[in-house]
Amino acid sequence: MSKIPVLEIFGPTVQGEGMAIGQKTMFIRTAGCDYSCSWCDSSFTWDGSEKENINWMTAEDVWNRLVELGGDTFSHITISGGNPALLPSLGPIVDFLKDKQMTLALETQGSKWQTWLPLIDEVTLSPKPPSSGMNTDFDVLTNIIQQLEHHPKTCLKVVIFDEKDLAFAETVHQKFPQIPFFLQVGNSWLNADDGSLLQHMLNRYEWLIDETMKSKVFKNVKVLPQLHAFVWGNKRGV
């Protein structure tokens, strides 16, 4: 029986960012990442600090836990990480959840292809900008985007901390102009208290809006903050 390493299952809650912002959804967070972004807000999925909390779960285990938490109140599930696209074994679980008529969303940095990716209803590809310290392999990303060409809901999302990140985002948008494009405010104040975090996030959002409004490259794009950080600060599992 195919199993995946799960670190958290929670919900129903609201997706706070990207193409499905505001969406009522359940979250499945898988363990493991091939990146180590400097500002990763879920480094516990890959830095070993929560190794002992990893649960190896079958499709049925996952489904039972979802129903235990969400009862009969949900039909949308978000698979997040870490990088869930590291897991070939996610395929049977995706099949299982589609059989249950669920709408599935997934986020990955776009560093690995999996044959089950086209079965995901909403695919967010989020290549990491220079401030992360990571390098994007554009051959792999291009190949993924080509394979998802006729997929109705694929989008690109780039998190922005500074001007260099903005320049990177322009490059990505120009390479793939046909893919809906999201700019997202970086959340670097992981240890701030909620009040100052909120004000900081609003200031950074206003800065990102101003930059985007001036740009001739970013015409038909969306600029968003992390809405969940407004509501819940940096709390986990909400």
Added chain:
Amino acid sequence: MSKIPVLEIFGPTVQGEGMAIGQKTMFIRTAGCDYSCSWCDSSFTWDGSEKENINWMTAEDVWNRLVELGGDTFSHITISGGNPALLPSLGPIVDFLKDKQMTLALETQGSKWQTWLPLIDEVTLSPKPPSSGMNTDFDVLTNIIQQLEHHPKTCLKVVIFDEKDLAFAETVHQKFPQIPFFLQVGNSWLNADDGSLLQHMLNRYEWLIDETMKSKVFKNVKVLPQLHAFVWGNKRGV
């Protein structure tokens, strides 16, 4: 030459709500409404208070003003009101803007049909809940939704102030389960200062999230605040 009554043209800015939340866009606000919602946040479009500011503009007037403000930085335009669907004369202007390769979004309460509606790329139908004091004519709304059946981006949005509004929203969602559905936090503190408005909005958003999470009717829906009120309070023209 066909003209429309315009009260404001501004942008580029960010759409703060609904299906295009975060979208970089230009705004055209038309004058006139067939409703008079108790909590209308743009009553100046229909209560006579800004009658002398109404500008009757041709398509070319509108386009020139857009370019004057936005230069070469935009390709998305939002037509808002009042109720822009009151205006048969909007048709030639829609044609003109589509010829310019613009993506068009429009919001209406869904009380009037216009033959140009299918030419709008993103149509938001926002029937008004009981707290507005208005009554929805469901025959008209149903007819509009049927005519837009094969339109790729039609959505329903209901603003929520209280439990009765929530019950109304459930009814609407159940009548049209196939149409993407948005619940939006009502903004009733028009005269609050920005700090208390923000805290109030966050509290109301959290309340609406809680109610939606419990619901078995609202499964695959989105719950959103008015993001622009977070950033700019109740300022106009941003």
